Amino acid sequence: MVNGKEMRRLLTFSFCLVTMSGCAAQRLYDWGSYDPAIAAFYDPESEGQGEKHIEALGTEIERTRPERIPPGKAAHLGFLYQLKGDSAAAKEFFLLEKRLFPESQTLIDNLNKGRP
Numbered sequence: 001m002v003n004g005k006e007m008r009r010l011l012t013f014s015f016c017l018v019t020m021s022g023c024a025a026q027r028l029y030d031w032g033s034y035d036p037a038i039a040a041f042y043d044p045e046s047e048g049q050g051e052k053h054i055e056a057l058g059t060e061i062e063r064t065r066p067e068r069i070p071p072g073k074a075a076h077l078g079f080l081y082q083l084k085g086d087s088a089a090a091k092e093f094f095l096l097e098k099r100l101f102p103e104s105q106t107l108i109d110n111l112n113k114g115r116p
Contacts, residue, residue, distance in 0.1 A: 031070050054084070071101050071104070074097040075094060075104060075111070
């Protein structure tokens with residue numbers, strides 16, 4: 001039989017356990033390989049790997065729910081497509097970025113300048 005003091009300890013422990021489990025880090029966005037792709041983009045030794053980054057970022061965006069795509073990921077993929085010369089794919093990802101993050105409209109519009 002459990003006495004009152006032990007019962008209070010058990011209830012306090014259970015309350016703390018439940019409360020702390022709710023404080024676990026929740027990731028808002030699925031960053032995937034976005035950070036390494038950005039770092040590699042500026043690394044002179046990774047020149048010529050753009051296709052690999054395009055494929056990785058494209059696959060991640062495709063499999064991620066739209067609300068979990070982080071800011072800039074679709075725009076960066078559009079920029080990589082633009083550098084490659086694929087205007088249609090670039091426009092698709094620029095529009096996705098604008099739809100997900102309307103505050104990025106000025107940036108995206110500036111990236112689109114000079115394109116047909």
